[in-house]
Amino acid sequence: MNPELQRPKGTQDILPPESWRYDKMRRLALDIAQQYGFNLIETPIFEQTSVFLRVGEATDIVQHERYSFIDAGGVNLTLRPEGTAAVARAYIQNGLYNWPKPLKLVYWGPMFRRERPQAERYRQHTQFGAELYGSESPTADAEIILLACRVVDRVGLENPEVRINSIGCAVCRPRYRQALVEYYAGRREELCQDCQNRMEKNPLRLLDCKIDVAIRQTAPDLADYWCDDCRAHIESVMDQVGGAGRSIRRDPYLVRGLDYYTRTVFEVGHPSLGAATALFGGGRYDGLSGQFDGPSAPAVGFGMGIERMLSAVGNRLQPEPASVVYIAHLPGFENQAQLLGEQLRNVGLATECDLLNRSLKAQLREAGKTARFTVIAGGYEWEQNLVQVKDFTERSQESVAVPDLAGYLLNQLRNPEQNSDGGANL
Ligand SMILES: [Zn+2]
Ligand SMILES: [Zn+2]
Known part of the structure; x- marks a missing residue:
């Protein structure tokens, strides 16, 4: 076939029966979301580029992997690389902060990243995500995690495992950040190139480096710096999720480096994938909506890559027979x-x-x-x-x-x- 007429690199045609596995996954996920009282939101697949620049200047996606273009009217647009920023933009623009609280939203749709093609990484991929706005309570974090676990469970990966951490709040995180930078500053020569850059921009990310794992073992622990509120918050989340029969443990090296994250960060994995492998993750980002010039609102959520999920689920999720x-x-x-x-x-x-x-x-x-x-x-x-x-x-x-x-x-x-x-x- 003429190369110019083939589908773009890093994309896929989803053919039957795989297309029905996507559809089944979508229906299961949305059914479960409804069980928890979540509502579906659809936002455009492209936004003004500023929307994504506003929330993630330090991330690789925003720096290198954007699909951006200037349209015929001269507007700088970007195919959305993730769902959270678009939902936050919609939350402010539509005045959803005036709706009854809490506001529980889920989305499902294509996301775009111009990354190097590799197994399970597509330039157009599908994401299912949940966003819970308006509650600071640990019950909200627990509900988001329980919803995520139930989806994983229902699609065939029974008994998922949750790793959780708290990256603290505006009160306690600066103290921790300072201690961390001081600790790493003394070992600067030993660090990988990425970590040397992270020292200034994103010191918390030093903890999740896959190379410098020996150095972090004697690094200060976030748990020793949590304020009383942050400690009580994560303990309550873990109690609720564990009390519901889900496997949950603290991972001291799990972090999200962006400023709008607060307290809870988590990843969901499964024993069949090995202890360190995550299916997807989420967390609390109380500062995000404030980045859109609106009232800031507490929020917690997750984003689940569907290609990754379907690959991990394998033949445990089968399409229904075509006809009866x-x-x-x-x-x-x-x-x-x-x-x-x-x-x-x-x-x-x-x-x-x-x-x-x-x-x-x-x-x-x-x-x-x-x-x-x-x-x-x-x-x-x-x-x-x-x-x-x-x-x-x-x-x-x-x-x-x-x-x-x-x-x-x-x-x-x-x-x-x-x-x-x-x-x-x-
Ligand atoms: Zn705190
Ligand atoms: Zn490193």
Whole structure:
């Protein structure tokens, strides 16, 4: 194929059945969000570039990985690299801070980062995220974490593990930051190049360096610097999440370096991935909405990369079978078969018909691939107003009156173990 006509590097066409796994993941995630009283929000997939510059000047995404362009009107726009900044912008612009508190929102949609293509890292990827605005209470943090765990659990990764830390607040974090910088300043020569840069810009990130792990072991611990409020907050979050039966432990090296983060940071992993690997993370960012010139509001949330999730879940999440009923027909009865199909779809049965004028034998072979029931329309029986129904699960076959067909099939589906009386074995 002409390279100019191929899809852009680092993107994917999501084909069946993988497309149905995405869809199933989306429905499970949104169902669970509704169970917790969250509402769906959709924001544009592009924003004015300033929106993302405002919230993340020190991050790699904003510095190097933006998809930005000037449109024909001269406006500097960026394809959104993440959801939190866009929701915060929408929160202020629409005056959502006047809505009843707390405001619980979830989003699902594509995000864009121009990163080097590698396994599970796409330039367009899908993210599911939750944002809870208006509560400082540790119950809000706990609810966000419990929601995240329930989604992971439901898609097939049972018993997820949560790692949590508190990066403190405006009262206690500056004291810790100073102690940390003093500790690392004495070891500057030993640090990797990234960490030497972090010393000034983002000292907390020194703790999550993957190279300088020996140095951090004797570094000051955040827990020794927490103020009483911050200590009580993280203890309460851990009590609630643990009390709900979820595995949660403190990770002293888990940090988020941005200024608008407060207190809770967390990551969710799973034993099948190894102890240090995270599926996704989240945290509390009480200072974020204030960056949009609006009233500042406490907020806590997470963002879940769906490609990463689907890869970790593997075949534990399977799409539903395509159809329940296949209507095969004898030659000349294709129109009747299609009408019968419509009647079954009217009562909610997923139904397919032959559209290729195949032989009955070929139709039956096709039906056997996905459908539970095969209905055979045509011939002598049709004149008696009857059809043959094969049930692949029950391995039975019987004649059913056409007007009773929908009711018969629904009844068979409702009573899977109750075999039909007159059914001859196939
Ligand atoms: Zn504090
Ligand atoms: Zn380092």
